[in-house]
Amino acid sequence: MATVxxxxxxxxxxGRPAVMGLSLSVASGxxxxxxxxxxxxxxxxxxxxxxxxxxxxxxLRIGGRSMTGVPPYRRSIGVVFQSYALFxxxxxxxxxxxxxxxxxxxxxxxAAGVRQGLDLVQLxxxxxxxxxxxxxxxQQRVALARALVWRPSVLLLDEPxxxxxxxxxxxxxxxxxxxxxxxxxTMIFVTHDQEExxxxxxxxxxxxxxxxxxxxxxxxxxxRPRTEFVARFIGEGNFLSGRLRETAGGLTAVxxxxxxxxxxxDGGGRPVGARVLLMVRPEKVxxxxxxxxxxxxxxxxxxxxxxxxxxxxxxxxxxGPTRLTASIHDGDLAGSAEIGxxxxxxxxxxxxxxxxxxxxxxxxxSARGVLGGRRA
Amino acid sequence: xxxxxSALGAWTALVYAFTLSPIAVILIASFTAADYTSFPxxxxxxxxxxxxxxxxxFIEALWVSLVVAAVSATLATILGTLAALALVxxxxxxxxxxxxFFLSPLMLPTVILGLxxxxxxxxxxxxxxxASLVCGHLVITVPYVIRLVGAGLAGLDPxxxxxxxxxxxxxxxxxxxxxxxxIAPGVTAGAAFAAxxxxxxxxxxxxxxxxxxxxxxxxxxxxxxxxxxxxxxxxCSVLILLTLGAIVAIERGIGLGxxxxxxxx
Amino acid sequence: xxxxxxxxxLLIGAPLLVFAALFLLPLVNLxxxxxxxxxxxxxxxxxxxxxxxxxFLGDPFYLGILWRTFKLAVxxxxxxxxxxxxxxxYLSRATGRRRAYLTLVILxxxxxxxxxxxxxxxxxxxxxxxxxxxxxxLGLIDEPLRLxxxxxxxxxxxxxxxxxxxVLSVATALARIDPAVLRAAASLGAGPxxxxxxVVLPLSLxxxxxxxxxxxxLSASAFITPALLGxxxxxVMSYLAYQQTMLLSDWPYGxxxxxxxxxxxxxxxxxYLRLLESGRLGVVFR
Numbered sequence: 001m002a003t004v005x006x007x008x009x010x011x012x013x014x015g016r017p018a019v020m021g022l023s024l025s026v027a028s029g030x031x032x033x034x035x036x037x038x039x040x041x042x043x044x045x046x047x048x049x050x051x052x053x054x055x056x057x058x059x060l061r062i063g064g065r066s067m068t069g070v071p072p073y074r075r076s077i078g079v080v081f082q083s084y085a086l087f088x089x090x091x092x093x094x095x096x097x098x099x100x101x102x103x104x105x106x107x108x109x110x111a112a113g114v115r116q117g118l119d120l121v122q123l124x125x126x127x128x129x130x131x132x133x134x135x136x137x138x139q140q141r142v143a144l145a146r147a148l149v150w151r152p153s154v155l156l157l158d159e160p161x162x163x164x165x166x167x168x169x170x171x172x173x174x175x176x177x178x179x180x181x182x183x184x185x186t187m188i189f190v191t192h193d194q195e196e197x198x199x200x201x202x203x204x205x206x207x208x209x210x211x212x213x214x215x216x217x218x219x220x221x222x223x224r225p226r227t228e229f230v231a232r233f234i235g236e237g238n239f240l241s242g243r244l245r246e247t248a249g250g251l252t253a254v255x256x257x258x259x260x261x262x263x264x265x266d267g268g269g270r271p272v273g274a275r276v277l278l279m280v281r282p283e284k285v286x287x288x289x290x291x292x293x294x295x296x297x298x299x300x301x302x303x304x305x306x307x308x309x310x311x312x313x314x315x316x317x318x319x320g321p322t323r324l325t326a327s328i329h330d331g332d333l334a335g336s337a338e339i340g341x342x343x344x345x346x347x348x349x350x351x352x353x354x355x356x357x358x359x360x361x362x363x364x365x366s367a368r369g370v371l372g373g374r375r376a
Numbered sequence: 377x378x379x380x381x382s383a384l385g386a387w388t389a390l391v392y393a394f395t396l397s398p399i400a401v402i403l404i405a406s407f408t409a410a411d412y413t414s415f416p417x418x419x420x421x422x423x424x425x426x427x428x429x430x431x432x433x434f435i436e437a438l439w440v441s442l443v444v445a446a447v448s449a450t451l452a453t454i455l456g457t458l459a460a461l462a463l464v465x466x467x468x469x470x471x472x473x474x475x476x477f478f479l480s481p482l483m484l485p486t487v488i489l490g491l492x493x494x495x496x497x498x499x500x501x502x503x504x505x506x507a508s509l510v511c512g513h514l515v516i517t518v519p520y521v522i523r524l525v526g527a528g529l530a531g532l533d534p535x536x537x538x539x540x541x542x543x544x545x546x547x548x549x550x551x552x553x554x555x556x557x558x559i560a561p562g563v564t565a566g567a568a569f570a571a572x573x574x575x576x577x578x579x580x581x582x583x584x585x586x587x588x589x590x591x592x593x594x595x596x597x598x599x600x601x602x603x604x605x606x607x608x609x610x611x612c613s614v615l616i617l618l619t620l621g622a623i624v625a626i627e628r629g630i631g632l633g634x635x636x637x638x639x640x641x
Numbered sequence: 642x643x644x645x646x647x648x649x650x651l652l653i654g655a656p657l658l659v660f661a662a663l664f665l666l667p668l669v670n671l672x673x674x675x676x677x678x679x680x681x682x683x684x685x686x687x688x689x690x691x692x693x694x695x696x697f698l699g700d701p702f703y704l705g706i707l708w709r710t711f712k713l714a715v716x717x718x719x720x721x722x723x724x725x726x727x728x729x730x731y732l733s734r735a736t737g738r739r740r741a742y743l744t745l746v747i748l749x750x751x752x753x754x755x756x757x758x759x760x761x762x763x764x765x766x767x768x769x770x771x772x773x774x775x776x777x778x779l780g781l782i783d784e785p786l787r788l789x790x791x792x793x794x795x796x797x798x799x800x801x802x803x804x805x806x807x808v809l810s811v812a813t814a815l816a817r818i819d820p821a822v823l824r825a826a827a828s829l830g831a832g833p834x835x836x837x838x839x840v841v842l843p844l845s846l847x848x849x850x851x852x853x854x855x856x857x858x859l860s861a862s863a864f865i866t867p868a869l870l871g872x873x874x875x876x877v878m879s880y881l882a883y884q885q886t887m888l889l890s891d892w893p894y895g896x897x898x899x900x901x902x903x904x905x906x907x908x909x910x911x912x913y914l915r916l917l918e919s920g921r922l923g924v925v926f927r
Contacts, residue, residue: 050538050542051541052538052541054645071541071546072538072541072542073541073542073543073544073545073546073550074544077542078542078543079538079539079542081535081538081539082535083533083535085533085535085536085538085539086539087536087539087540087554088536088558089557089558098540098543098545098553099543099544102543102544102545102549103544146539146543147542147543150543150544156542384727384730384731384734385731387727387728387731388727388728388731388732388743391724391725391727391728391804392728392743392746392747394801394804395746395747395750395801395804395805396746396750397761397765397771398758398759398760398761398762398764398765398801399750399753399757399758399761401761401764401765401770401771402757402760402761402764405764412769413764413767413769414769414770414774415764415765415769415770415771415774416771416774455655455656455659456656458652458653458655458656459652459653459656459657461652462648462649462650462652462653463653465649466648466649466652468646468649468650471649474653474657477660478656478660480664481664483858483906483910484668484903485858485859485861485862485879485902485903485906486862486864487862487864487879487882487883487899487902488671488862488882488899488902488903489664489667489668491671491882491883491886491895491896491899492667492668492670492671492896492899493663493667494886495667495670495671495674495886495892495896496666496667496670496671499670511659511663512663514659514663515660515663515664518656518659518660572752575754576752576753576754576755578754578755578756578864578865579864579865582864582883583886583887593754593755593756593757596754596756596757596760597756597865597868597869600756600760600763600869601868601869604760604763604764604767608760609760609764612756612757612760612761615753615754615757616753616757619752619753619754620749622752623745623749623752627745
């Protein structure tokens with residue numbers, strides 16, 4: 001299995017930059033997700049790793065070997081395409097055998113390889129079927145097997161699950177994770193679905209406008225997003241804009257634009273008076289009938305709306321012009337929070353953090369849509 | 377609603393009869409026993425069909441037509457497929473202009489093309505032979521090949537070729553193993569159409585065909601200009617039957633709709 | 642240029658050369674020739690002049706031929722539209738097997754050489770042909786009518802030859818109409834006639850226009866059919882060009898006539914393209 005290294009890789013299309021000075025290092029056997037909205041450059045990056053596109057500058061190495069000038073058919077990469085790209089005029093056997101044949105394997109080796117490949121994805125017995133006779137899920141598995149059967153060093157996947165329905169998608173995610181771990185193959189995949197990235201990847205690279213904004217383990221990215229973009233793209237959040245007021249006893253006080261005071265344990269080395277965005281995840285917001293005294297942040301709110309979502313119930317709350325969302329697990333309030341009810345929304349200083357506002361004009365339309373509008 | 381459909385249906389039947397009548401009339405009139413062409417025929421006989429072998433110029437002309445059609449179709453298919461690959465698969469400067477350029481012969485009246493080629497050949501010093509006729513036919517057949525192969529290519533998922541490359545296939549093997557089999561119906565349709573267009577052409581052949589070895593349609597035309605005795609009805613009938621045979625073969629092979637691009641497959 | 646960027650040029654090289662040599666150059670030569678002087682006594686060609694165009698545009702005889710060609714083209718276009726539109730409607734409504742057969746029957750004649758198809762009209766309209774025999778058989782006439790070698794005969798032949806193009810063009814446009822649109826019209830209170838006039842007809846206009854351009858261009862430049870059905874005495878532009886070039890050897894004049902014809906058909910195409918771009922034809926689906 002091989003490492004993949006990108007150093008300062010860039011690509012522009014007719015003056016429009018798609019990828020800007022991107023650097024990434026993937027360890028052997030690691031699985032990394034390139035996550036971002038459409039137009040962020042993730043697919044372009046994948047295509048450059050595969051060799052379908054040549055970068056304008058920068059170095060690309062697979063297994064330590066430079067890939068400059070090396071065409072895709074001489075790289076040790078297996079690719080699973082969004083449309084699966086199964087050869088429609090060949091049956092499943094010939095589809096799987098294709099890579100083995102191109103690499104000059106013997107007939108016996110090909111037959112054995114195809115058999116193993118089908119076993120790998122639990123599709124034994126379908127050798128003679130044609131792609132059009134298979135269901136979406138089966139096609140996806142054949143595509144996966146075809147990419148793996150000739151033992152490449154790196155597996156690349158381009159939004160492989162986006163054409164499947166929700167249930168199938170969840171099943172396939174788990175299968176892909178297990179497959180990757182069993183084979184120990186280096187895997188890089190592109191997705192716009194944050195849940196997918198969180199499930200499948202060991203590390204997530206969140207991309208925006210051609211650059212990686214943050215890369216790290218799913219838990220780290222979720223708990224400690226470094227920019228507003230990353231915070232909004234992964235998970236949900238309450239974002240309150242305001243100014244940093246003072247720091248005392250390990251706590252930083254922030255005054256929101258609506259005049260409310262909040263406390264966070266995250267100072268971030270920012271100066272007093274700086275504009276900040278306070279973020280707290282909805283599941284960290286508790287609702288109490290009376291202030292508990294446990295939390296540094298306690299806000300009197302009114303319930304504007306209630307959405308029951310099964311495992312959680314989401315409450316839309318307001319305190320004057322300030323809006324908050326709380327995600328309460330398993331009915332802690334046991335049917336006692338209807339619309340109009342006055343409650344206290346509380347969260348601890350440890351559970352919120354400070355971010356810099358991402359200027360909206362630096363984002364493309366898709367990213368802007370992700371981030372949504374911000375209250376003026 | 378039903379009454380309207382019947383009226384439409386009746387009109388359609390009339391129009392179809394109108395469309396088929398000249399062909400039917402020729403076929404029927406060819407069985408006349410008399411010395412002149414008439415409809416209905418005076419008496420029934422096969423004598424005029426028997427007469428054909430005694431006029432070898434028609435048989436030679438048929439042979440010339442077939443050879444010219446075969447060669448034109450082959451060359452047109454190769455040139456047209458190359459052009460279609462370039463125009464559909466790649467983005468390069470001037471692509472739109474080249475596209476329009478290659479398809480423009482379809483907008484040009486063939487008479488003018490024939491005239492222009494005749495004068496050009498004289499200028500350059502090329503004599504009128506079946507070979508130079510093939511060159512003339514290339515101009516009117518290649519656009520159809522480009523259209524038909526291009527349509528097939530456009531319908532091809534581009535990631536298929538990338539998939540092949542990722543599996544280790546260099547460009548030439550990718551083309552042979554993946555692209556070519558998948559565009560084969562379009563290529564076949566293009567070849568068939570090119571052959572038919574070349575075989576049927578009169579406007580260019582009239583100007584370019586060698587006077588001693590004309591194509592069959594030209595031979596028929598010059599004959600009819602003088603006289604239209606039943607011999608030519610018999611010859612035309614043979615031509616009709618040959619064409620119908622080709623149509624059936626094409627319909628069985630790739631479907632006629634695909635030939636004209638009305639097939640949504 | 643990188644190797645990858647060179648590929649399309651390699652592919653397109655051969656066809657481009659062939660077309661440049663066999664298409665572009667001959668046309669340029671034709672245009673150049675039309676501006677040259679032809680000496681009738683010596684048969685020599687040379688010298689730049691506008692004589693040929695002057696001769697054509699100044700002589701009412703030749704202008705008459707231009708007018709006749711134009712008139713016939715328009716007549717044939719309108720006729721194929723009127724005759725073919727109902728057929729297109731029927732065709733677009735048919736489904737499955739029947740539709741396939743209907744399409745086949747209307748396409749097949751296009752694959753038979755135009756010489757043969759036009760000759761069939763000679764047999765139908767000739768003194769011993771179908772029409773005269775029928776009329777005589779019914780006792781309506783004693784002497785055969787002279788139907789051939791008239792403009793009507795040419796028009797009839799041209800309508801027959803080009804009808805399929807119009808039918809297919811309109812049928813394709815009709816087939817592209819989303820059936821839900823028709824149901825929407827019905828739900829809003831429009832009966833079959835009003836649905837047709839206000840919904841179907843406007844939406845079929847792109848097909849009508851495309852078919853009209855094709856039929857007009859083909860009819861104006863048709864050679865064989867007018868030559869056979871009109872004869873040397875009822876000339877059209879294409880025959881005139883042929884005659885001047887092949888029979889009278891006045892190549893420059895023949896070239897000039899060809900270019901005037903080309904101008905006429907190109908004007909038709911330009912009008913069509915303008916209409917298309919202006920959006921007057923509604924949305925055109927590719």
